[in-house]
Amino acid sequence: MTLIEQYSKLLEKSRRQEAIGFLKSLDNKQKKEIAPALKKLAKEYLENHWVTTGNTTRSHQKATDLQRDMLLQAYFVCMNRAEYSKLIYSSWILGNGLLGEILEWYCPTWFSDYLNSFADNEWVPVGLTYQWVIELQHKGFVSPSPELWVKILPNLVYESTSNHRWLFKPENLLQWPETLSEHVWYFFEWDSNVHFSNRYLSFKEPAVKEKAGWIDVFKMYVDQGQLDRKRVLQSAVQATTRNFNKNLSGWFADLFQKLEPTSAELLEIQESLFNALNSAHSKPVNTVLSYFKKLADDKEFKADDFLDHVPLLLSSETKTTVTSALMVLEKLARKRPALRGRICEVALQALVHADDALQTRAAKLVQKFGDPSLAELQQALTLYQDNLFSSARTLLQAFVPVSDISQEETISHEIDLANYRLSPENEIPKIETVEDLVFLSSQAFDNNEPYHIDLLPAALIQLQDQLKGEKLNALQPAFQRAYHLLLNLGQGGTGYLDNLLATFFVDYARFLFKKYPAHTADICAIHDSYVKKDKETLSSWLTQERIGSLDNWKTHHNDVVYEPFKLVLKVALEKLKQEDQLPLLSTPTHSPGWVSPLELVKRLQQYQSCNQLPDALDLQVAISRCALEQSDEALHYAKTHLTGEYLRLLQFLLQKEAQPEGPYKLKGAWMVAGLTKSPLIKFPAFEDFPFTHLSRTVLTGQYTWRTSVEGYTYSAYDHQTKKMVKIPGVHKVLKLDLYQKPLGKLESGFKSFVAKLLPLGKEKEEKLFLYDYIKLKRGLPWNGHHDLKRLLYLVPNNPEPLLGQITARCLNYSTFSEENEKTVVRLTLETLLGMWRDMGAMAHLFLATSMLSSDKTVRAYAAEIWVNQVSQKDIDSGLLGEIIGIQERIEFAPLKRFTDLVISNMYQISDQHNRALETLLQCLLSQLPDEPIKNLKALLQIYTEVLALNNSTVKDEVLLERLAIWKKTNSLKKLTERLEVVG
Amino acid sequence: MTDTISYQYANPSSLVKNASQDELFLAQYSEVQKKDAPCFFTGRLTNPYLTARCLITLSNVVQSSFNLSPFQLALLKDPIVTAGNEKIRFEGFSHCAGVYARVDVLPGGHDGAFLENGTTNVDFNQAMISALSGISKSEKVLLSVGKKEVALQKGAQKVVERKVPLPAKWIKGLTTVQLYLAEAEKMFTFNRVQALQLFQSIPSGKPRNDYYLVMRGNKPMFSPVKAAHGICVGGVQRLKLIEPLLPHATELRVFPHPTMQSTTWQLYFGDVRFSLSLSRDTWRGFSGEGAGLEALIEDVPDSWLDLVDKYSYANQEFNPTLMAIHEGIDLKKVDNMTGRLSAMGLLGYDVDENHFFYRRLPFKLSRIMSLNPRLKDAETLLAEDKVSILSRQDERVEARVEGSGVQHTVLLEGDRERCTCTWFSRHQGERGPCKHVLAVKKKLIS
Structure with a gap:
């Protein structure tokens, strides 16, 4: 065997x-x-x-x-x-x-290493106890590492009983001399779980748990003299700087406090205490500072060493740390006159914080102990001058005269950004050769720009007579990617519109197969292989082929907002089939989606000279995308090259004061021109147009809105009754009245259904109207990062209808419920920055609500738009303040979000911004209720600062009345009195 | 070439506290150095407190990862040290290879002897880092890089073998980042107050979008809004790594890459400098950028490597023109020499002094050269005869390269190069040339 x-x-x-x-x-x-x-x-x-x-x-x-x-x-x-x-x-x-x-x-020889390897484990095996390991060590089987000791030692003081209850047995540490003499000291050097060793234990007597931690163990043995008290104190302080996690570092600070060190002991280990100020966590730092407050009066306290560490403390993000450090400095300044110069110089570093209380404390210290004639102090103060609040500024007036430097020119870059939509850097490179087209077609499906969906079909039309024969094969990679994109919907951040472009391109391939069969065999092979793959992957959950045709393309929810793109692409495909080289009108000329007026005139001229009518929707989109600047040259060109209705239409669009002039054949285009030029003006000439099914509110996006507190119930498990119960709750909600009654008579459902089935006849084409599609029917724009931008750039001169719908869907609560909402709002703000001009109330509502949103980036973005538009004198700060005020009447969102935003992003930008901020705050405050809302004090403080900066006073009667009411609240009394005085 | 590299340190690095002074011993290991490891430097640190703070920050960088799981975070990588020319430089990368950090101890920052010039890995263990945090302002510290008799060791000598996964990205990043540094230009200098204000505006959490450093009056801040003259920073939260150093710094200088592919943030503490370079975004490591690929198209003659060794010693400024003149190398060939040598791990770049310095990475050259998959792919394309030049006129070359199932078009027109492949379409040349362009260029040279 x-x-x-x-x-x-x-x-x-x-x-x-x-x-x-x-x-x-x-x-x-x-x-x-x-x-x-x-x-x-x-x-x-x-x-x-x-x-x-x-x-x-x-x-x-x-x-x-x-x-x-x-x-x-x-x-x-x-x-x-x-x-x-x-x-x-x-x-x-x-x-x-x-x-x-x-x-x-x-x-085995590896046994010792094997045991030590458990020190790196998250968990300790049941059998691996301290008692067993020390026995093995005594027998010479293993050499445990310090890391292993700290892993297994915490459990030594706990013993379980038969009924799963625990007993606290600190006396177990006395069984082996090396436990107290050596092993417990490893806690101070190695990472362990000593701080929560008893957290999950259930003790026989519940009261024991509070006193059954390792801090109590240390305290007991220190008191009994079995552990060196000084060594424990010093080691605990040193442990706080050992890169341990926040909880463990904090635990050592607790241990230190529990031992109640005397002043003499503290002075003896003060070097270690200074070093603890380097700790990455605030608790040890604040613990040490609390002792320093007591020690500062002692002449043995090494003040110079402390001053070395002050920069670290005063730059802390924890307010308590800064306050405590300033308190110690104040004590030192009082006791040690010789150090006052240095103390004042370092104390100034607290002025870096945009916090009135901290600045005032630091300023008082400097004012009291500083020498105004000291050049070093004056020079140090100049670094903070722009950052000073009025109280600190007043306190430090003697040290540096307040400078009157105007800050008007500080934000020139933002002005560049939005002012010139038609600037040369925004110009979209022209596609002039087949090579350009080949590389564009590849790029359009990968690193695509918002305008690629328009540029690719436009280039295909333009170069259709050159792109033939062998040259077609250069498009292979682009076709491959279009097919790949269709089979992988949503991958790599692609959206519905990328999918639509790919579908168009595939339809173009089908057209090429028929027209150039001899030169498209390879492309055809690519087509066949992907179509085959598409069919093979059909399953119970994927029932429809993904490679379809442009005619049948639709989104999952049949969203109409994508239709204009589809219709324009259909026009493009038709042009390719008909070998029509007349350009599309709506192709952007400037990034991300503007059409230059001159180029529009030139394109129209081509149609006019061929005596051909452009597609109705293509024309409407082109007008809608027209950048209404630098229009003189375009107007001149139009007058010399266009005639009839085209000329009248363009004159109306581009001339500021021009009124519409009939007769009107292109009614949709006229209507869009009116909404593009002056969305809020109603032109009487258009009243008879067949678009009365849409109300003015829908066309302009000026929806009414309100915020309210609404009740709701939610289900939760009740542990006492062991049942699911309904719990009432309230939430604050922003509602917009998106549904608007149509002005005219609606087409019957049957008639509209039949109309949809019929081909695009002349009558139907006349009724085509871009704004019929500006509806986010269901859900939000899909995850494709360009979808939203592209949709907004359908109506860049009048985005408020879409803004209203986005506000209603994404900003209805002050906290985003899903990531997609946040992304949509951020992308909308990003897009809005480039298109903000003469915006109405809805854009202001969107901006104001974004300023209160739960996402810091969204808030910062909204503030940046305000900064930018104030520079361009193109925003109503009063309206913005009024909206925020109305929302905050019910505390729609924590006011702190807004006050923090003002301090970090909107305050002290320039004199012009300070004046606009004053208006904003005044209108906001006037809307607030008599009963002070939370954080009103912080808002009033900022308002006081802004008034001081502007040398202004409270003039508004409503606000003065409100201040008189708020004065009755103790915490606001001082501030309101100050404001009333300046009022 | 294995995926694991074993660092064999004679002893672990340690900080030994004595009554008169502390001794910081850094154990070193190099797979290209001779077996009997020399001592590179031994001497006193003139500002031990700040040097220690910088080394702790460096250890935080090498432990950090902005795209990986906590398991990988735990793998502490060892930085490399270059000693020579009166300077000691510590370099390291985050695990994700998107953050590069370097501590420069300049001539006034130490008082000691450089017994050898060279570059080596040094052991950074947690115990030593913890001990570093205990160095106070009043302490005296003796530093030794590599073993010397004075280095104190208790008990029997024991070889410390640490097996860490070969940080392939790490090595590649070390070669690529130098090229970005070489192109970076200083754009801002901030005093401490401004630096603190700037860092106060870093948003909390992990913002996904880019942030832009803009000036508001005298106050710098980060804004999410794209600004024409702002410095674009992706993954801005990575900057928080140097936040603990700000209160000690006298100055912060910012060096962006011309096309914002990276940004370098340099803090000054007298004779000690700390620089942090961020890649374009958290998910883009320097390793994948391919900035050095162009330089590697042509093979480097072995004789050059010998020459570089002959003419340079660690940390010395590298002057290719001077070397070419002395050795009679055709100046045209030297044109791209620095790019090529740094892509091979032989040069580092000092943005402050604006020059390359010699620093031979302590890894086998074959290991470094094996880390360029795009270049290898290009070679495969050539070997399989998948590249055909369609036309070549003056500076215009049109080529066809066989891809997977399709024919790619490559067009080279002067400095402009284009390809129809996904890599090029997606990045438009921002992240180095694609394998098709590399293959065409290699074919043209051959």
Whole structure:
């Protein structure tokens, strides 16, 4: 019988003692010999299988508990560390039970390293106890590392009872002398869980838990004199700077406090205390500072060393730290006149914080102890001058005269950004050669720009007579990517419109196959392979092919807002089929989606000279995208090259004061021109146009809105009754009246259905109207990062209808409920920055609500738009303030979001901005209720600062009345009185 | 070439506290140095407190990762040290290879002897880092890089073998980042107050969008709004790594890459400097940027490497023209020499002094050269004869390269190069040339 057969038999019959005897008899060679077969045995016995009996399926293992233990022992004796560690349940062997029978006659060389490796584990195996390890160490089997000691030592003071309750047994530490003399000190040097060793334990007496932590253990043995008190104090302080996590560092600070160090002790270890100020966490720092407040009066306190650390403290983001540091400085300044100059100089560093209380404290200190004639102090103060609040400014007046530097020119870059839509840098490079087109077609499906959806079809039309024969093969990579995109909907941030462009391109391929069969064999092969793949992947959840045709393209929710793009692409495809080289009118000339008026005139001229009518919707989109600037040249060109209705239309669009002039054939285009030029003006000439099914509010986006508190209920589990219960709650909601009654008579449902089925006849074309599609029917624009931008750039001169719909869907609560909403708002703000001009109330509502949103980036973006538009004198700050005020009447969002935003992004930009901010705040405050809302004080403080900066006073009667009411509230009394005085 | 590199340190790095002074011993290991590891530097640090703070920050950088799981975070990488020419430079990368940090201890920052010039890995263990945090302002610290008799060791000598996954990205990043640094230009200098104000405006959390450093009067701030003259920073939260150093710094200088592919933030503490370079975004490591690929199209003759060794020692300014003149190398060939040598891990770049310095990475050259998959792919395309030049007129070359299932068009027109592949279409050349362009260029040279 071979060795493994012998062992297998013993295992099968579960004869453990005999198996141990067998293992003991093996020499090294024999161990190696049976190792491979042992692996197979372990697999056979320990691997879990699913077993089905009747209706139940359960996991099953061949080995009994005893057989598992036998295999662990055999593995331990015959395998090397790597093999042993791989075995399932390998750590179960730890402890006296299984290894006690082996270690006396066999201890592998790797055993010590194996045990130490558990120091890096998240968890400690049950058998790996302190008691067992120290026993092993005494017997010379292992050399435990400090990391392992700190891992297993915390549990030594807890013992479990039979009923799963725990006992606190600190006396266990006295069983071995090295525990207190050596091992407990490792806690101060190595990362451990000593701080929450008792967190999950349930004690026999509940009151014990509060006093059963390791802090109590240390305190007890320090008090008993069994641990060196000074060493514990010093080690605890030093441990706070050892890169431990926040909780562990804080625990050492707690331990230090618990020991109640005396002043003499503190002075003795003050070097370590200074070093603790470098801790990355605020608790140790604040603990040390609380002691320094007491020590500062002592002449043995090393003030110079403290001053070395002050910059670190005063730049802290924790307000308590800065305040405490300033308090210590104040004490030092009082006691040590010789240091006053240096103290004042460092104290100034607290002025970096945009916080009135901190600045005032620092300024008072400097005012009291500083020498105004000291050049160093004056120079240091100049660094903070722009950052000073009025109280600090007043206190420090003697040190530096207040400068009157105007800051009007500080934000020139933003002005550049939005002012010139038709600037040369925004010009979209022209596609002039087939090579350009080849590379554009590849790019259009990858690193695409918002305008690629228009540029690609335009370039195909323009170069259609050159793109033929062999040259078509250069489009292979682009076709491949279009097909790939269609099969991988949504991948890589692609949106519906990317999908639409790919569908157009595939339809173009189909057209090429017919027209140039000889030169499109390779492209056709690509087409066939993807179509095949598409068919093969159809399944129960994917029932429709993804490679479809442009005619049948639609979004999942049939959103109409994508239709204008589809219709224009259809026009483009038709032009390619008809070999019509007349350009599309709506193709942007300037990034991201503007059409230059001159280019529009030139394109129209081409149609006029061929006596052809442009597509109605293409013309409307072109007018809608027209950048209404630098229009003189375009007007001049129009007058000399256009005639009839085109000329009248363009004159109306481009001349500021021009009124519409009939007769009107292109009614949709006239209507769009009116909404593009002056969205809020109603032109009487258009009253008879067939677009009365849409109300003015829908066309202009000037929806009415309100905020209200609404009740709702939600279900939650009640642990006491053990039932699901309905719990009432309230939420604050912003509502817009998006549904507007049409002005005219609606077409009957049947008639409209039939109309949709009919081909695009002349009558239907006359009724085509871009604004019929400006509806976010369901959900939000999809995840494609360009979709939203592209949709907004359908109506860049009048985006408020879309802004209203986005506000209603994404900003209805002050906290975003999903990531997509946040992204949509951020992208909308980003797009709005480039198109803001003469915006109405809806854009202001969108901006104001964004300023209160739960996302900091969104708030910062909104503030940046305000900064930019104030510079251009193109925003109504009063209206913005009024909207925020109305929303905050019910505290729609925490006011702190807004006050923090003002301080960080809107305050002290320039004199012009300060004046606009004053208007904004005044209108905001006037809207607030008599009962002060939370954080009103902070808002009033900012208002006071802004008034001081502007040398202004409160003039508004409503606000003065409000201030008189708020004065009755104690916390606001001082501030309101100050404001009333200046009023 | 294995995926694991074993650092074998004779002893772990440690900080030993003595009554008179502390001794900071940095154990070193290099797979290209001779076996009996020399001591590179031994001497006193003139500003031990700040040097220690900088080294702790460096350790935070090498431990950080902005795109990986916590498991990988735990793998502390060892920085490399270059000693020579009176300077000691510590370099390291974040695990994701998107953040590069360097501590420069300049001539006044130490008082000691450079016993050897060279570059080596040094052991950064947690115990040593913890001990570094205990160095106070009044302490005296002796630093030794590499073993010397004075380095104190208790008990028996034991070889410390640390197996860490080979940071392939790390090595590649070390070569690529130098090219970005070389192109960077200083745009802002901020005093401490301005630097603190700027960092106060870093948004909390992990913003996904880019932020732009803009000036508001005298006050710098980060704004999410794209600004024409602002410095664009992706993954701005990564800057928080140097926040603890700000209160100590006298100045912060910002060096953006001309096309904002990276930004370098340099803090000044007298004779100690800390610089942090950020890649374009958190998900883009310097390793994948391919900035050095162009330089590697042509093979580098072995004789050049010998020459570089002959003419340079660690940290010395590298002057290719001078070397070419001395050795009679055709100046045209030297044109791109610095790019090529730094892509091979032989040069570092100092943005302050505006020159390359010699620093041979302590990794086998074959290992470094094996880290350019795009270049290898290009070679495969050539080997499989998938590149055909369609036309070549003056500076215009049109080529066809066989891709997967399609024919790609490559067009080289002077400095402008275009390809129809996905890589090029997506990045438009911002992240180095694609394998098709590389293959065409290699074919043209051959």
